[in-house]
Amino acid sequence: MQIWASISAVLAIAVAGYATYWQADSNTRQTLEQIETLIVEGKYEECINQATTLKRDSHFYTEAQALLQQCQLAQAMTLAADSNFKAAIAEATKIPQNSVYHQEAQQLIVYWSDSMLEIAMNNYHSGKLNDAIAIAKAIPETSPVYRQAHEAMRHWHGEWEKNNSHLEAAQIALDKGKWQDAISEARKVAATPYWKQKVEPILQTAESKSVATRQTTRAATRQPARTTRRQPIRTTPRQPTRTTPRQPTRAATRQPTRTTPRQPTRAATRQPTRTAPPKPSSAWKVEIR
Structure with missing residues (x-):
């Protein structure tokens, strides 16, 4: 049991x-x-x-x-x-290497990393430095653009400081009336949309003031206009035209043409030629009755 x-x-x-x-x-x-x-x-x-x-x-x-x-x-x-690439990359990186979806996930991570870097650069050019750096930092180390992203962040920091320095120097020169110095400093600022918007008013003002100053200086260095009174036009009567009879010309003083008869020429004084009557011809007969 x-x-x-x-x-x-x-x-x-x-x-x-x-x-x-x-x-x-x-x-x-x-x-x-x-x-x-x-x-x-x-x-x-x-x-x-x-x-x-x-x-x-x-x-x-x-x-x-x-x-x-x-x-x-x-x-x-x-x-x-x-466009939430940061979260997308974080999720895709969870897929292990032995997964059949790993290769596709890695290709997408590369593509999304490029998109993130582009977005970060657009934020920087728009003046959003902190947002640009935050996005660039989110790119994973396994991404091919990881090193490029960190180099971009260093460049952004340096360029931002330089632009601020040139912008301040340009504003100080403008306030002091040093137009050329203001123009020179303003043109050193990077021509990104954000910084261009910041520096454009300073540059335009300095250039217009510089042109006005040159025109004023040029006008001041010219010879002053003639202000002396012009001499009145001569109104004294002119000498009367000469009315005395003119001396006769040579043609008027010539001797009159000789009118005495001319001496006969040699041909006229020659003796006339003898014109004796011709002898009667022997054929003639005189009939004597």
Whole structure:
């Protein structure tokens, strides 16, 4: 009887243990199904919380971890879509190296890091130095742009101090009326939108004052305008035109042309040629009666 009682006790314990295991297994399967439903519904944060409840000694732990990492990547992408790259990178870095989602997560971290650095630079150019540094510091050490981000932060600090120094010097020179000094200092300020807005009024005022000063100096160095009274126009009567008779010209004093008869020329004084009558021809006959 005692033997049967012992056997019955063992069987009861075994049945109770199996029932407990079956109940636990059933609960785990139900939890996995809930996680999968949350993924489909896009409730990634609840999915992460639900998946982390499964213990390491569970038969479904590996499956639960795969679902957890899938939820972590999806949640990181959701945060990045809202431009919350810092939180997105923090979530993506939780995915371990042995995960099938690790490589994709690393590629997204690089992309988001570049976006963060760009946002930090835009904040700096807008005059938000503290915000720019806070964003740049959030870039993880594993990112390829980590070193670039820290170099940018050092540059921002140095340039900010220099710009402040030049801006103050330009304002002091402007207040003292040293226009060229004000222009020189103002042009040393970096031409970012924030600093340009700060220095532009000083530069415009100094340039306009400098131009006005040059014009005044140029006008002062010119010869003064002639203010002496001009001599009146000569009104004395001119000498009358000469009315005395003019001396006769040479043509008027010439001797008149000679009108005495000219001496006959040699041809006119020659003796006339002898014109003796010709002798009668022998053929002529004189009839004598």
